[in-house]
Amino acid sequence: GEDVEQSLFLSVREGDSSVINCTYTDSSSTYLYWYKQEPGAGLQLLTYIFSNMDMKQDQRLTVLLNKKDKHLSLRIADTQTGDSAIYFCAETNSGYALNFGKGTSLLVTP
Amino acid sequence: DTAVSQTPKYLVTQMGNDKSIKCEQNLGHDTMYWYKQDSKKFLKIMFSYNNKELIINETVPNRFSPKSPDKAHLNLHINSLELGDSAVYFCASSPYGTGLGAGELFFGEGSRLTVL
Numbered sequence: 517g518e519d520v521e522q523s524l525f526l527s528v529r530e531g532d533s534s535v536i537n538c539t540y541t542d543s544s545s546t547y548l549y550w551y552k553q554e555p556g557a558g559l560q561l562l563t564y565i566f567s568n569m570d571m572k573q574d575q576r577l578t579v580l581l582n583k584k585d586k587h588l589s590l591r592i593a594d595t596q597t598g599d600s601a602i603y604f605c606a607e608t609n610s611g612y613a614l615n616f617g618k619g620t621s622l623l624v625t626p
Numbered sequence: 627d628t629a630v631s632q633t634p635k636y637l638v639t640q641m642g643n644d645k646s647i648k649c650e651q652n653l654g655h656d657t658m659y660w661y662k663q664d665s666k667k668f669l670k671i672m673f674s675y676n677n678k679e680l681i682i683n684e685t686v687p688n689r690f691s692p693k694s695p696d697k698a699h700l701n702l703h704i705n706s707l708e709l710g711d712s713a714v715y716f717c718a719s720s721p722y723g724t725g726l727g728a729g730e731l732f733f734g735e736g737s738r739l740t741v742l
Binding site: 547549551553556557558559560561564602604606608613614616618619621 | 716
């Protein structure tokens with residue numbers, strides 16, 4: 517299947533901004549998503565973006581999409597210790613079955 | 627009220643046994659899924675049902691058999707368990723089977739299966 521790649525780890529200090537990056541190979545991706553997984557829990561949808569958008573902002577979260585480079589990023593402003601989790605990028609073109617990246621573990625240190 | 631609930635949360639069993647994991651959603655969603663998450667946190671879809679009809683069946687050994695008695699339930703039965711089946715199995719649901727709503731997944735808390 518198509519690939520979704522993410523870096524595996526990111527460590528930031530509390531109060532700083534975090535930027536989690538994702539690249540995908542399917543040029544026909546229509547919808548792109550960010551999910552968060554806290555320890556011992558299921559994934560939780562954080563935000564999504566349509567492929568015809570460049571940016572979406574939702575409170576502390578900013579999603580940037582560079583469709584030409586097939587690059588998606590999630591910026592978390594004023595990162596808190598409660599933001600420590602695994603963040604998954606996901607894409608779909610048909611709406612069937614999300615294709616997930618391998619997740620980025622975000623560690624926020626005091 | 628738990629939106630997507632799975633039982634059991636933990637399952638430890640011997641190789642060769644047969645086991646089932648149950649899933650129920652009270653969100654009124656049409657589509658339900660089973661995902662497998664391995665020890666490296668890689669998440670892979672196994673099955674998807676829309677209104678009790680199988681719509682996605684990825685390359686999964688036929689020892690795995692999903693059953694959807696109604697659109698609120700999707701159970702997973704696994705025969706002849708192998709060591710490589712050890713993983714966390716997540717049930718999820720979404721409002722629609724296609725389009726944006728198909729990606730808005732609501733996940734259960736997972737069922738951690740350990741095969742000895």
